[in-house]
Amino acid sequence: MSRSRLLPAGLSLFLLLTLAACGTRGEKSAAAGAAGPVKGGTLTFAVNTEPSTCLDPHQSPADVAGLFTRPxxxxxxxxxxxxxxxxxxxxxxxxxxxxxxxxxxxxxxxxxxxxxxxxxxxxxxxxxxxxxxxxxxxxxxxxxxxxxxxxxxxxxxxxxxxxxxxxxxxxxxxxxxxxxxxxxxxxxxQDALCKKVVGSGPFVIDEYVQQKSITYHRNPGYDWAPEGAGHTGPAYLDKLEIKVITEDSVRLGALTSGQVDGIASVPPVNVKQVRADPRLTVTTRQAPGGNYNYYPNTTSGPFADKRVREAFRDGIDFATIVRNLYFGAFQPAASPISPSTDGYDRTLEGRTEYDPAAAGRLLDEAGWSGRDAEGYRTKDGRRLTIRWGFLKAAAREQRDTLAEQIQAEAKKIGFDVQFVAGTVNEWLERYPKGDYDLVDFSWQRADGDTLRNLFGTSSIPTAAKFGQNAARLSDKDVDGWLSDALDTTDQAKRAELYAKVQQRVTGEAAVFPVYVFTYLLGASRKAHGIGWEPQAYPTFYDAWVEQA
Known part of the structure; x- marks a missing residue:
């Protein structure tokens, strides 16, 4: 509530839990060919979301806080x-x-x-x-x-x-x-830390203005870069600015007009356009951790019945919707975690098939065999209604459009999917109580242990703990495999255990994998050296800009 960075569908929990991570590992984010790093100047980067109300990554529920504070x-x-x-x-x-x-x-x-x-x-x-x-x-x-x-x-x-x-x-x-x-x-x-954090990094935060920007200046005494960094000593840039521009067209326009040097989340429909522009480049990186998934409440409501969960999963062609909406920029998900996550089980790819006829039979078996005047399934006079929290204003990556398409496809097999509007605070009151049927988010984390966050019994949200197990799944076998994975540093053994978890939760339809979040970074060819940190967010220590 990545990754997949709990909010309702629109906020996708990426803004909270994560409030919700991008192509190949190790790609350079700016074109080669310049003479070499140049000191000085300002790099301006635009993003489509921010860490909600708190900047401090120790306390913030938003994984995007890592992007804002890593400098x-x-x-x-x-x-x-x-x-x-x-x-x-x-x-x-x-x-x-x-x-x-x-x-x-x-x-x-x-x-x-x-x-x-x-x-x-x-x-x-x-x-x-x-x-x-x-x-x-x-x-x-x-x-x-x-x-x-x-x-x-x-x-x-x-x-x-x-x-x-x-x-x-x-x-x-x-x-x-x-x-x-x-x-x-x-x-x-704590509220002071939400406005500014002080570290030993290559940049020093000057000012954070919510919903607008965060600015930094170079730390002149910096001399302790991590092993493997592109250089040593202070950062090349004099200043760094990250702007919040939520509207896709405005953010893209800022890049193409030269108002900013780079942007997060190039709209998938515009990727080819940006790549065709000789002044610009696009770099992609798949995020590790939880994919952008839908999580059904397995303990109450219609989805407490496994057959109803399976019907929703099998009766909607998630893969085709994702490919068409995102023009192939995002890979349809087969597992709750991404292919770039250690322990990913590739055997799940292609295992689930779109089968609306089978979905209909499952609903019949579950007792949802009636139909009302609008075509929705009914049982004992009740309509098959799914309550999905949704804040459209906070939607990113066209997740609102995606949700509407899922809603329309669900109606064809008899589900009445209703988006439950409300404020973030109202949703946060409902989430720990399990007062929902469906939740969506991505959850970026560079380790297979993300499965413990997402499906461990100890991670079920309560009034005392903001857990990430939105499916509210409690499975002794899953808990045992996750516990065993904590006990060993043998990567092969951990991968075997994590594969068992993925197979169980997908087999139980405790998650509906949707797409693998891919960071689509657009940049001017005059911007160089933008790197990546483990959660697939860009970093700027080695970054530099060509001077006019």
Missing amino acids: ALDSLVSLDAEGRIHPWLATKWTVSPDQKTYTFTLREGVKFSDGTPFDAAAVKANLDHIVAPATKSQLAAGYIEPYKGSEVTGPLTVKVHFGRPYSPFLSALATAYFGIESPRSLKQP
């Missing part, structure tokens, strides 16, 4: 395109034999932009801040549920303890949601 925040480790962990603020680390304790040795000489030195106490302060009840973390804390505490064993050494083996910890640390903030700044009220 200012460094992490203990980095993750490359092949899933390998590299040093960053931590120079080395060891894991105890029982995989419950991680010991880190930290880099010397690092300072936060407010002058505070980076040390082991800062690491402890950050991890403790993420899990503190007062932080009310709605994303990051869910990545380290077994966390028990940190122990400072020296100025630059810290031990992190878990209550059980926890193999995904390093990949979680590599994300911006575990970006290290100045311990001095963490002493501020």
Whole structure:
């Protein structure tokens, strides 16, 4: 509620949970051919969404908070395109034999932009801040549920303890949601952190204006880039600006007219047009983690009956709708997680077939055999109604149009899909109570452990916990496989366990996979060096712009 970055369909939970990630790994986002990096200048980048009401990635429910804060925040480790962990603020680390304790040795000489030195106490302060009840973390804390505490064993050494083996910890640390903030700044009220975070990164945040922009200036003392970065020392750019332009046509127009140097989410219908423009380039990257999926409530309402869930899944041609609406830019999803996620089960591709006749038989078996005057299925005088929360104003990637097409196809097999309007706050009141039939979102995370967020019993949302298991699935086998995956660092074993989870949840129709979110980045050929972080968001440390 990626990835797939809980809101109703329009907000797609990407704005909250994630409030909801893009082609091939390792692609360069700007054209080659310039003489070389040039220092100075400003790069302006436009995006189609923002972190809702809070910038702080420790507490924000929006995965897009990682894009906005990564320029200012460094992490203990980095993750490359092949899933390998590299040093960053931590120079080395060891894991105890029982995989419950991680010991880190930290880099010397690092300072936060407010002058505070980076040390082991800062690491402890950050991890403790993420899990503190007062932080009310709605994303990051869910990545380290077994966390028990940190122990400072020296100025630059810290031990992190878990209550059980926890193999995904390093990949979680590599994300911006575990970006290290100045311990001095963490002493501020939580609402102050929502407006500005202070880190040790290559850029310093100047101002964040909700629904408009965020601006940064170069950190002149920066000299601790992650291993594998394109250069060392300060960033090339003097300034960086990220603008929020939600309207696709306006954002595209800003790129083609030269008002901005790059944009997120080139409208799929315009990809060929942008690629044909000699001044521009398009780079794609599939996001890891949860695809853009629909999640039926498996515990109440019509979808509590597996046969009804199967009928909805089989009676709608999701793949054809996705291909036609997005002009082939987005791959129809076969699994709840994307092909770029470790542990993805390719055997699921092509397994589900569009079969409206079979869907009709399933509804008959489930007792929805009547038809009312409008053609909707009925049972005991009740119409087969599906309540789907929807905020059209917040829709991105034409998800509102997609939802309307799904609604129309569902009607053909007898479902009355109703979009339940309301404010974000109203929806957030209903979500923990399970007061819905269908929810949609993408959930970006660079690890197969995203399946635990999406389907683990402990992740079912409650009044006390903003979990991501919107299907409200509670399956002992699924919980067991997910638990076993936490116990091992053997990637082959983890992949085997994650495959079992994917097969079970798709077999139970506890998720309707829709499409694989692909980041479509459009940029001027005068903009170079835009990179990618693990969640498939662009990064700007190596970026530079040709000067006129």
